[in-house]
Amino acid sequence: xxxxxxxxxxxxxxxxxxxxxxxxxxxxxxxxxxxxxxxxxxxxxxxxxxxxxxxxxxxxxxxxxxxxxxxxxxxxxxxxxxxxxxxxxxxxxxxxxxxxxxxxxxxxxxxxxxxxxxxxxxxxxxxxxxxxxxxxxxxxxxxxxxxxxxxxxxxxxxxxxxxxxxxxxxxxxxxxxxxxxxxxxxxxxxxxxxxxxxxxxxxxxxxxxxxxxxxxxxxxxxxxxxxxxxxxxxxxxxxxxxxxxxxxxxxxxxxxxxxxxxxxxxxxxxxxxxxxxxxxxxxxxxxxxxxxxxxxxxxxxxxxxxxxxxxxxxxxxxxxxxxxxxxxxxxxxxxxxxxxxxxxxxxxxxxxxxxxxxxxxxxxxxxxxxxxxxxxxxxxxxxxxxxxxxxxxxxxxxxxxxxxxxxxxxxxxxxxxxxxxxxxxxxxxxxxxxxxxxxxxxxxxxxxxxxxxxxxxxxxxxxxxxxxxxxxxxxxxxxxxxxxxxxxxxx
Amino acid sequence: xxxxxxxxxxxxxxxxxxxxxxxxxxxxxxxxxxxxxxxxxxxxxxxxxxxxxxxxxxxxxxxxxxxxxxxxxxxxxxxxxxxxxxxxxxxxxxxxxxxxxxxxxxxxxxxxxxxxxxxxxxxxxxxxx
Ligand SMILES: Cc1ncc(COP(=O)(O)O)c(C=O)c1O
Numbered sequence: 134x135x136x137x138x139x140x141x142x143x144x145x146x147x148x149x150x151x152x153x154x155x156x157x158x159x160x161x162x163x164x165x166x167x168x169x170x171x172x173x174x175x176x177x178x179x180x181x182x183x184x185x186x187x188x189x190x191x192x193x194x195x196x197x198x199x200x201x202x203x204x205x206x207x208x209x210x211x212x213x214x215x216x217x218x219x220x221x222x223x224x225x226x227x228x229x230x231x232x233x234x235x236x237x238x239x240x241x242x243x244x245x246x247x248x249x250x251x252x253x254x255x256x257x258x259x260x261x262x263x264x265x266x267x268x269x270x271x272x273x274x275x276x277x278x279x280x281x282x283x284x285x286x287x288x289x290x291x292x293x294x295x296x297x298x299x300x301x302x303x304x305x306x307x308x309x310x311x312x313x314x315x316x317x318x319x320x321x322x323x324x325x326x327x328x329x330x331x332x333x334x335x336x337x338x339x340x341x342x343x344x345x346x347x348x349x350x351x352x353x354x355x356x357x358x359x360x361x362x363x364x365x366x367x368x369x370x371x372x373x374x375x376x377x378x379x380x381x382x383x384x385x386x387x388x389x390x391x392x393x394x395x396x397x398x399x400x401x402x403x404x405x406x407x408x409x410x411x412x413x414x415x416x417x418x419x420x421x422x423x424x425x426x427x428x429x430x431x432x433x434x435x436x437x438x439x440x441x442x443x444x445x446x447x448x449x450x451x452x453x454x455x456x457x458x459x460x461x462x463x464x465x466x467x468x469x470x471x472x473x474x475x476x477x478x479x480x481x482x483x484x485x486x487x488x489x490x491x492x493x494x495x496x497x498x499x500x501x502x503x504x505x506x507x508x509x510x511x512x513x514x515x516x517x518x519x520x521x522x523x524x525x526x527x528x529x530x531x532x533x534x535x536x537x538x539x540x541x542x543x544x545x546x547x548x549x550x551x552x553x554x555x556x557x558x559x560x561x562x563x564x565x566x567x568x569x570x571x572x573x574x575x576x577x578x579x580x581x582x583x584x585x586x587x588x589x590x591x592x593x594x595x596x597x598x599x600x601x602x603x604x605x606x607x608x609x610x611x612x613x614x615x616x617x618x619x620x621x622x623x624x
Numbered sequence: 625x626x627x628x629x630x631x632x633x634x635x636x637x638x639x640x641x642x643x644x645x646x647x648x649x650x651x652x653x654x655x656x657x658x659x660x661x662x663x664x665x666x667x668x669x670x671x672x673x674x675x676x677x678x679x680x681x682x683x684x685x686x687x688x689x690x691x692x693x694x695x696x697x698x699x700x701x702x703x704x705x706x707x708x709x710x711x712x713x714x715x716x717x718x719x720x721x722x723x724x725x726x727x728x729x730x731x732x733x734x735x736x737x738x739x740x741x742x743x744x745x746x747x748x749x750x751x752x753x
Contacts, residue, residue: 554687560658560752611686615663616712 136582138547143605146202153189208549214575218521218552218564221390221412232478233471243466247452254450258443260477269399270429274438276468280387283407283426284318289460291352291381292322293437302351308337309558310359335361335514339370348378356385360556362518372402389413391520394489404431414476425472439463494569495520505580509587513559521566525559532594536561542600546582625653633744636693647696650723654748656715659685665711667703676734696734698727
């Protein structure tokens with residue numbers, strides 16, 4: 134079998150500023166049919182530019198080629214395997230893209246009256262219910278614009294809940310196998326973070342929680358499945374311990390892709406849970422946004438849900454804009470509505486059986502890779518993993534080859550590297566998440582490439598240390614790039 | 625990797641050099657190697673109080689951002705100011721030029737919790753096993 138890496142015709146491309154030719158223009162406008170006005174005569178001086186804006190002057194062809202060439206230097210899921218662990222880079226079906234472009238959705242105005250947007254409101258209302266049903270939560274707010282924004286929203290609700298009881302409490306317990314955004318979200322809500330080590334199997338034990346749980350703990354924040362791809366199997370017992378002391382349990386549900394139709398975390402006792410629609414329900418990741426990170430809560434947190442709330446009354450949908458104990462708005466208008474449309478279409482297209490099948494295939498694919506690479510790479514945790522698997526560079530270190538080198542070499546074979554150096558509890562982590570989108574042939578190619586690299590590490594370590602060799606650019610000086618940030622083009 | 629015998633070490637991979645009632649602190653050779661190329665450093669101000677086991681600064685490498693923890697409680701009397709402009713010095717010379725802060729020791733008893741070079745090396749071995 135062969136792997137897809139090959140050198141192709143990828144073209145150099147300079148900055149638009151460098152291509153600028155004075156007077157060149159990319160459009161033509163008809164002669165104005167109203168008298169031209171000089172802005173200087175109409176606008177006050179303090180809002181007028183003193184100097185001409187130094188914009189590049191280029192033709193239409195120049196600009197089209199510029200962006201096409203840049204896009205060809207890029208790599209995307211539509212081109213091949215993108216096994217970034219923790220990111221769930223699944224293929225985005227074109228049907229959901231088409232749904233988001235339906236004119237009634239795409240062209241609706243966020244300030245239209247509720248009567249004029251009944252369809253949109255119905256879609257959001259039903260999506261909330263689907264997410265609640267999938268997760269076993271009672272209510273869902275769809276507004277947060279990212280997973281981390283969902284965490285912030287969830288923690289604000291937890292704070293409001295405790296405050297309403299008379300004491301916001303001081304601490305949030307977070308295991309070291311939680312996602313990195315979790316402690317940040319708790320800290321922004323003014324909680325002290327207590328880090329709890331996971332055990333030798335990579336999970337949290339009930340005893341460890343019991344030892345630190347007291348009535349100053351507002352919540353335990355746990356990622357499940359955790360960042361090692363391992364299911365926190367003690368979750369039910371842990372929830373009982375936290376609840377006994379009056380605390381709440383926040384679950385980072387961003388890894389839900391492993392559990393659809395199989396586990397309802399709400400039934401295990403979780404009080405607040407966020408979803409990453411861009412990880413689980415196949416909305417685009419879009420370079421950091423726009424994303425969507427809805428949050429599910431149990432009944433006792435309902436009064437604190439962010440506004441607006443969508444209420445169904447006698448078959449019509451209403452927008453409730455105020456609620457006395459609500460934490461208020463977390464996002465303008467109706468969140469990233471286009472993402473909600475895509476997730477809705479995805480859920481409706483697959484249905485309950487289909488969603489379960491997605492998770493089963495995601496877990497199967499990950500375990501297929503795990504099995505295929507066992508022995509060639511060190512597996513720091515032997516406990517069964519779900520949708521992603523984490524290896525380390527321990528075996529290759531003997532030849533002084535690091536995770537970074539291996540990931541660079543992988544590009545020569547035509548694959549996007551996996552997530553490296555995360556989670557932090559594994560030294561030299563290689564975190565691989567193929568998702569359900571990959572056919573077996575592509576998994577086999579990936580395994581073959583990784584096996585070849587393991588062999589190269591033994592037989593020709595320099596080849597790996599100097600990789601990549603076939604890519605458009607060889608190894609970049611990442612240190613210099615970080616130390617000497619240049620964020621602005623100057624002549 | 626080097627671990628000078630005249631220094632004491634913490635489980636969070638800081639080193640301490642005690643002279644009279646002041647302690648100089650930095651990160652160990654193991655820590656700088658694990659971090660990889662360091663690109664950014666944040667230190668406390670002179671006069672600030674730092675606490676044993678609590679973060680007093682931040683190092684950022686191309687791999688990750690990490691807190692630096694106080695090895696002992698005390699008041700910061702001097703910081704290695706030039707280091708924030710040249711954080712790569714920590715990679716090059718973590719025990720001499722790459723020192724981070726000097727602290728007036730508040731509680732000498734805390735020194736009993738520090739490890740010597742042999743104990744620290746054994747600790748690293750255990751941690752990476
Ligand atoms: C487990 C987990 N939690 C939280 C997040 C944060 O989500 P976002 O990047 O949308 O803010 C991620 C992102 O990948 C994640 O994997």
